Amino acid sequence: MPAQPPAGFAGEQLGRFVAASAWDAVPANVRHEGKRSLLNFMGCALGVARTPPIEMALRVLLPVSGKDTVTVIGRPERLDPFGAAFLNAVGANLLDYDDTHLRTVIHPTAPVAPAVLALAEQRGLPGQAVLHAFILGAEVECRIGNAVSPGHYARGWHITSTCGVFGSAAASAKLLGLDAQQAWHALGIAASQSAGLVENLPNGAKNVSVGNAARNGLFAALLAEQGYTAAPAAIEGVLGWARAMGDTPDMREIVGDLGERWEVLSNTYKPYPCGIVFHTVIDACIALRTRHALAAADIADVTVSGSQLLLDRGDRPATNSRDARVSIPHCAAVALLTGAAGLAQFDDPAVSDPAVAALRGRIKAALDPTLPIGAATVAVRTTDGRSLHMTVPHAKGSTERPLSDAEIGDKARDLARHGAFSGDIEAIIQAAWRIDALTTIGPLMAMLAELPPA
Amino acid sequence: MPAQPPAGFAGEQLGRFVAASAWDAVPANVRHEGKRSLLNFMGCALGVARTPPIEMALRVLLPVSGKDTVTVIGRPERLDPFGAAFLNAVGANLLDYDDTHLRTVIHPTAPVAPAVLALAEQRGLPGQAVLHAFILGAEVECRIGNAVSPGHYARGWHITSTCGVFGSAAASAKLLGLDAQQAWHALGIAASQSAGLVENLPNGAKNVSVGNAARNGLFAALLAEQGYTAAPAAIEGVLGWARAMGDTPDMREIVGDLGERWEVLSNTYKPYPCGIVFHTVIDACIALRTRHALAAADIADVTVSGSQLLLDRGDRPATNSRDARVSIPHCAAVALLTGAAGLAQFDDPAVSDPAVAALRGRIKAALDPTLPIGAATVAVRTTDGRSLHMTVPHAKGSTERPLSDAEIGDKARDLARHGAFSGDIEAIIQAAWRIDALTTIGPLMAMLAELPPA
Numbered sequence: 054m055p056a057q058p059p060a061g062f063a064g065e066q067l068g069r070f071v072a073a074s075a076w077d078a079v080p081a082n083v084r085h086e087g088k089r090s091l092l093n094f095m096g097c098a099l100g101v102a103r104t105p106p107i108e109m110a111l112r113v114l115l116p117v118s119g120k121d122t123v124t125v126i127g128r129p130e131r132l133d134p135f136g137a138a139f140l141n142a143v144g145a146n147l148l149d150y151d152d153t154h155l156r157t158v159i160h161p162t163a164p165v166a167p168a169v170l171a172l173a174e175q176r177g178l179p180g181q182a183v184l185h186a187f188i189l190g191a192e193v194e195c196r197i198g199n200a201v202s203p204g205h206y207a208r209g210w211h212i213t214s215t216c217g218v219f220g221s222a223a224a225s226a227k228l229l230g231l232d233a234q235q236a237w238h239a240l241g242i243a244a245s246q247s248a249g250l251v252e253n254l255p256n257g258a259k260n261v262s263v264g265n266a267a268r269n270g271l272f273a274a275l276l277a278e279q280g281y282t283a284a285p286a287a288i289e290g291v292l293g294w295a296r297a298m299g300d301t302p303d304m305r306e307i308v309g310d311l312g313e314r315w316e317v318l319s320n321t322y323k324p325y326p327c328g329i330v331f332h333t334v335i336d337a338c339i340a341l342r343t344r345h346a347l348a349a350a351d352i353a354d355v356t357v358s359g360s361q362l363l364l365d366r367g368d369r370p371a372t373n374s375r376d377a378r379v380s381i382p383h384c385a386a387v388a389l390l391t392g393a394a395g396l397a398q399f400d401d402p403a404v405s406d407p408a409v410a411a412l413r414g415r416i417k418a419a420l421d422p423t424l425p426i427g428a429a430t431v432a433v434r435t436t437d438g439r440s441l442h443m444t445v446p447h448a449k450g451s452t453e454r455p456l457s458d459a460e461i462g463d464k465a466r467d468l469a470r471h472g473a474f475s476g477d478i479e480a481i482i483q484a485a486w487r488i489d490a491l492t493t494i495g496p497l498m499a500m501l502a503e504l505p506p507a
Numbered sequence: 508m509p510a511q512p513p514a515g516f517a518g519e520q521l522g523r524f525v526a527a528s529a530w531d532a533v534p535a536n537v538r539h540e541g542k543r544s545l546l547n548f549m550g551c552a553l554g555v556a557r558t559p560p561i562e563m564a565l566r567v568l569l570p571v572s573g574k575d576t577v578t579v580i581g582r583p584e585r586l587d588p589f590g591a592a593f594l595n596a597v598g599a600n601l602l603d604y605d606d607t608h609l610r611t612v613i614h615p616t617a618p619v620a621p622a623v624l625a626l627a628e629q630r631g632l633p634g635q636a637v638l639h640a641f642i643l644g645a646e647v648e649c650r651i652g653n654a655v656s657p658g659h660y661a662r663g664w665h666i667t668s669t670c671g672v673f674g675s676a677a678a679s680a681k682l683l684g685l686d687a688q689q690a691w692h693a694l695g696i697a698a699s700q701s702a703g704l705v706e707n708l709p710n711g712a713k714n715v716s717v718g719n720a721a722r723n724g725l726f727a728a729l730l731a732e733q734g735y736t737a738a739p740a741a742i743e744g745v746l747g748w749a750r751a752m753g754d755t756p757d758m759r760e761i762v763g764d765l766g767e768r769w770e771v772l773s774n775t776y777k778p779y780p781c782g783i784v785f786h787t788v789i790d791a792c793i794a795l796r797t798r799h800a801l802a803a804a805d806i807a808d809v810t811v812s813g814s815q816l817l818l819d820r821g822d823r824p825a826t827n828s829r830d831a832r833v834s835i836p837h838c839a840a841v842a843l844l845t846g847a848a849g850l851a852q853f854d855d856p857a858v859s860d861p862a863v864a865a866l867r868g869r870i871k872a873a874l875d876p877t878l879p880i881g882a883a884t885v886a887v888r889t890t891d892g893r894s895l896h897m898t899v900p901h902a903k904g905s906t907e908r909p910l911s912d913a914e915i916g917d918k919a920r921d922l923a924r925h926g927a928f929s930g931d932i933e934a935i936i937q938a939a940w941r942i943d944a945l946t947t948i949g950p951l952m953a954m955l956a957e958l959p960p961a
Contacts, residue, residue, distance in 0.1 A: 107734070109730065109733035109734050109735060110730065110733070110735070112733055113726070113729045113733060116573055116575055116587075117572070117573040117575070117585075117587035117588065117589050117590075118571070118573050119570055119571040119573060121570055121571070133571035133573075134571065135571050136571075141942065208746075208750075208751055209745070209746035209747060209750055209751030210751055211699070214699070238712075241707065241710070242703055242707075242711070242712040242713050242715055244706075244712070245665070245668070245702060245703050245704050245712040245713065245715055245716040246528055246715065246716065246719060247702055247704050248696055248699060248700050248702040249699050249750055250699050250738075250741065250746065250747055250748060251697065251746040251751075252698075252738045252740060252741055252744040252745070252746040252747035252748070252751075252820065253695060253696075253699045253738045253741055253747075254735050254738075256695070256735075256736045256738050257696070257730065257734075257736050257737070258692075258695050258696040258698070258699040258735065258736065258737035258738070258741065259699065259817075260735075261696055261699055261700065261727070261730060262699040262700065265700060265723070271716070272567070272715075275567045276567055276711065276715060277566065279563035279566055279567060280559065280563050280711075281560070281562070281563060281564075281710075281711035281712065281714075281715065282710045282711050282712065283707050283710050283711070283712035284659065284704075284706045284707045284708075284710050284712070286706060287704065287706055287707055287712065290706040291663070291706070292662075292663035292704065292705040292706040293663060293704055293706035293707075294704060294706070295705055296662075296663055296753075297662055297663030297664055297705075297706075297752070297753075298751070298753075299751075299752075299753050301848045328541065341890050346809050363683070412585070421679035478508075489713055
């Protein structure tokens, strides 16, 4: 990394990078990680396609949708590209089961892929262009996130939403073939649309800001294509995005080593549909259960220890499915009881299961300031007086212990089943792994649609 | 004002106020000020309907517009309510000629009226419902703005955009007949969509955030109607809107004396299509020109003095129409040369007029810390050695020197002429003054549309 930030505006350099990026210069491992991100995304959106948040938003969006429509993942209805970008982003992030860029806690794909896929489907563009644009969008979004982390999220900004709009704008700019200047303006227009609050977790309002990030990034690029402009320093200026949001951006994070380091290589995929800080808690519980053949009746009480972040995020009861996904007692209880923490373990029946509720009541959280963020220790006192404990430093699915390609495929299968998807998930998985060979993205998008009721 | 903030969440109390507000309880002077605001708004949107920013955005929005369409002011094209809300808000604010709530510098009507009018036209609602919803939206938006002013704008937030979305949500909630709880959620969903940066003045990106405020407030209300929710303290919570944006909100400003004091009574209307801080500069120049019969050749140099705010906003050259509207030298030059500062004085021909440019070059700005914000002193040294000066404490159009109803009508006429509007501006003005008697808003909206080309 250079000692001095390279000269020029952040948006100017990002715009030039996006416009100039050649597919040949994207390394093979970066391309492959992009495919993993997209497949994981498709599974996540399929998993929730029949849920009320999707159907409620569809009722708002269908009447205002233009006639040139594209696929809503897992649905028979179609929407104009703005509506589809919004709704597919909502779906991808709805379960908190999508990918995570751990350094920023950004979910990179939800705000970016839906814009790219909608635009590419509408215009009959090839899969390689989709993958390329997505990779660039994720790059821009995560770099801007790096430049303002960790203060940005801590201050209340839902970083997936606030930075996602830049990713969507950059990706859409690439797909539209905007020049460097237009891409710069697109990023500046995105800055004036960046919004989303941590306070609104875990309410529907959070999904709205994620959906808007996808929609508004696409909107920014289309407006820039028509001639709309933004201020040169919209991102880093004195009255610009970062500083208004309370951050002093580290410009080197945004513009250093463009085209040399790739943020998508730091992307991770969750094996459990809950907040990522709880994953080591679940790993530890599953390991303790297996090693000591624990049954519920064996467990007197449980102490989950971790960083202040873990406690801030999850020291709360679980009364519904949304809360359960950010509840230490619930995550630990289902993992100890069932040895799993899949979709079924966070559904309402599991949340209201008396056995789960009883065990939740015997689980408490405690601060262990010696543990790094992300690590957890689970200590179980058994009814027969034993003290068992397990510390997990790195969760399954983290950069240190990544999911395999096969596990990402299995996760997509699970999600499709959970979403009662009637389409051909095997064909989707196969197409996703060779997305860069698809002449147009249309057939893959058609596979992702649910057939209309007969 | 109560010494203690009333108990309860900000959104809860605003939601209850909006849902419960009865037309009979809205005082006559409040209703009348609402009409003045709406007429001023219509004129502003008519004045720019054929300009590139409107036409560029139309090219993006027309292809995605649903078939159930409403009026785009001054245009033959129609858009779905979201698109129309966006574009009519862009138009209203494009010239910086719309209304101003001076305490917050919010332009109250641009983000609120377009959402209300679009929804009412689509659903065939009466004019009284439109006026009532608008007044409540302006109330909510300005109260939230009061609670975070002046720090909010100073920090880089384009307050018309960031607070406008609350106004649009509140007004849309009223028009949809949402209950208190739904209106509360609508405001919380609006909080997660609040965006817009001062850095992006005077670029198109600023218009995008104003348009989004109108569109997204409507979106928030429609989502809340379907069951979308937000956090109870989305506005004032620890990780909520105000604090994430860097403000400690004064809750009494938001919820004190609801239904007793009315913010729309503080609304003002510009006689000059430029930044409001320049209006006393223009008043002083016109007065000096008249009193001393000044011609350009008489003027050796000019010093415009005012607060730091005046200098921060306007100490810049003018090379195009947008910059001219926020340029002290341009505002002073046209007023001294022509005795006017109307639409023609800010058009490109005036900006590039050699006589105007020559006089701009002899005008400088200086700090006078003894002058309150909004006041200005203009000092002219004449070529024959005289020193003339004039201090104007309150601008024409301010709360101290409000435009008359007739002047607001004249302004609408000027704007319609400037926009080459072929419709019947007299009929529009008449209808606006009796909007609360209109059985449905449709006929007035039809009058505001431009006829399709023959």
